Amino acid sequence: MTIRRAPRLEEPGVDFAELTDLLDEGRTRITRHAHKRAISDAIRALDAVRTTGTIGEVLDLMADGHLLALPGKLKDLERRRSATHLDERDQRRADFSNNLRTVSYREVISIAHFIDELTPFSTQHGVKGDEFENVVVVVDDRAWNRYSIGKMLAGTDKPDRTERSRNLFYVCCSPGRSKVHAPRLVRVGHHPPVNYVPVLPVAHPARWHV
Incomplete structure (x- = not known):
């Protein structure tokens, strides 16, 4: 699964082209000014939840709104986690999904920062040749x-x-x-x-x- 760091509106130098690409993957189309206001409110609500909430709360907000579309693999995991009469393999996946939903979303933010090389941490191969x-x-x-x-x-x-x-x-x-x-x-x-x-x-x- 690819982690994409959604830009915050108040960040300096926000790449609005990237933000537009993300919105194009969703279910909301901008055809009048009211849509822009609704999208702005939805982004701020999502930003608030991702800062203080869990992964599950962020997924629920995305699923209930029309801002961004959930990836197909994620939709499949969400369906399986509440299904019954699962085989052993699917039950493990369901248990993993349910446990993952309880994790703070700040952990995802930290992973994204690490991938974007915005932390003082790296792997043994990532620092090869550096001093x-x-x-x-x-x-x-x-x-x-x-x-x-x-x-x-x-x-x-x-x-x-x-x-x-x-x-x-x-x-x-x-x-x-x-x-x-x-x-x-x-x-x-x-x-x-x-x-x-x-x-x-x-x-x-x-x-x-x-």
């Missing part, structure tokens, strides 16, 4: 199985994956010119997770401590 004075590397091994930074640091992994993990960890840490901190979200040996460890000096990887 920064200070770097924080967040280590979380739960989302993959080709790497294990935790086992690599503990010296308990098999050689091939240890080599891959070491190379990946180097890519993550090398952009730092002065200081690198590596908070761990995984246990490394007897060390607990979320342990901020300064890695100094960056110029001499052999002296790094984890």
Whole structure:
């Protein structure tokens, strides 16, 4: 699913051409001035809900109004989430949709900001070749199985994956010119997770401590 960040009317430099394209995908056509006023009110109502409400509340507002059209895949998920006698696969999708609706929409806004590179965060590949004075590397091994930074640091992994993990960890840490901190979200040996460890000096990887 593609996330598109809807421009806010009060933002400087709003791309009204993009806004027009979004409106063209909806069900409202501008044929007189009253339509413009209605669209403006609907956008402000949507902006208020997306700032303080949940994903479900934003979807409900979109479904009840005529400003924007829900994507086909989203319509299908919305139909399935309240259906009965679902098979196991569709029930998992329904449960996922119902749980997703309770999440604050600000999480979606944060994801859009990350995709648009409007945050100080990036992936290990996104910063390759860049340099920064200070770097924080967040280590979380739960989302993959080709790497294990935790086992690599503990010296308990098999050689091939240890080599891959070491190379990946180097890519993550090398952009730092002065200081690198590596908070761990995984246990490394007897060390607990979320342990901020300064890695100094960056110029001499052999002296790094984890």
